[in-house]
Amino acid sequence: MSVAVIRGQEVSSLISVKAGIGLRFRHHQPVLDTRPAVAWFEVHTENYMGGGTAPQYLDAIRHDYPISLHGVGLSLGSAEGLDAAHLARVRSVVERVEPGLVSEHLAWSVAGGTYLADLLPLPMTEEALSVVCRHVDEVQAYLKRRILVENPSTYLRFSHSTIPEWEFLAQVAQLTGCGILCDVNNIYVSSCNHGWNPMTYLDALPPAAIGEIHLAGHSVRQLEHGQTLRIDDHGSRVAPEVWALYHEALKLFGPVPTLIEWDTGVPPIEILMEEAALAEAALERQHHERKHTDSA
């Protein structure tokens, strides 16, 4: 590897209202070699918690690009409480990277002292709402910054849930002051899986709280009796239906920093840049339309 250890960021931490790309390990060297025209990158916080080459690469990339940190391990919805050691690890990555955005998920992963390595669905109850809000408060106080909370993709619902997921998420934002990371693909996947209207979901979210949008591919699994289930595997290009929903989201929220994610069979950065260019075009159109409306 050929990375000098670089300290001090040359580029501001600010994530601009443009399309960014989910940076994975295979992109480290190509990004340093070619310095592609990407507005910003997002990485998984948990991939940069130790020492060695990965954080050195990130330091070098951070020198030239704003970075958003997207965590998967805080388990905001755990009844057992937050893992203080993990929160401390997150903070040390935040201090090192100086990210423009920090985000986590409306989900849980820890029970019985074990980490279940997935973003698991919460029952949508008043109790879960108060647990999530308490943990978001704790995280924001500890990190001394606002975080974004992302809507999940889910494959099951609990019979004792009493609050629609969109209302639950809007409540979390309202009660804690956190922002919302609106994953449009997740809304589409969950809506198909549970028979929801995705527009109901988008309409319920407070536009002022939307800090970022995620776009990714999903797969369709055929079940018995002709049923289908959509799986959020981040393993392909963004589906046409999700692009359509993204355009609706931009109409409601205005232009928002938008990320292209790809985690299964991660392609070269050029493919991700093609997807980002589509998002960028939609963002520019939205900028343009807003300007037009304002001056009319």
Add this chain to the structure above:
Amino acid sequence: MNANTPTLLEIQQAMQRNLLDSADGHAPVWVIADGLDPGARLGIYRNTYASALATVLRLAFPAVRQLVGPDFFEGAAGLFVAQAPPRNAWLDEYGAEFQDFLGRLAQAASVPYLADVARLEWQINLVLHAPDTPPLDITRLAALSNAELAQLSVKSHPAVRLLRCDFPTDVIWRAVLERDDHAMAAVDVAEGPVWLLIQRTQSGIEVMRLGECEWRFTAALFSGTSLSAALEEVPCDDAHTVLATHLARGCLVDASMVPEAVASGYRRAHK
């Protein structure tokens, strides 16, 4: 709250048990079927859990996987992740017990050096993700008198580890990863034990063989014993050369005069 309504803790603990063992039937009771068996809905999450952790193990133990074949490895990983779920969300730390698990696995007994290869790969994994710490500055030592030097206490750099293996594991590991059949055929399993030092350097991972005495002296040094005590404990002929090599290679950190250790040595001597 309705007596039939589970608390958040109850539902999470029930899901945890179900994800580790599909036979545990408490969680499905609270899941809406909606055209698909609740057990099958939970199964989607169980598959994600198992495959995410199998991937973590596959990345940490590539030579083990090569030795036993992908199918056997997936099977062993599946058993392991159901028995030994991670304790926290930093998965770079996951897999420490896999070596012992493989050592106990009856089906793996035909490959006697398998657990040793797993132990080596685990040490490599630890070294890969160890914290970045500046190594001991040699110029600071030059200023010390011989007496001060003798009382010097050092520790191993976090990206340096020692390992003793019954088999020539370093040679096996290299041959397996390089898919070098000639080297593998030339391995004499009776050649062991081997005394290894594993280090992360700017160019990657290095696995080096030390002599037994060198290794024992190094182990004494790495444990924080003063130089004079290490020399006394493990009197090697070339101890000073070993020390110089470790210093030059950045294997040591945190040189400090150890007044407390000196004082306790004095107390021991004058009891």
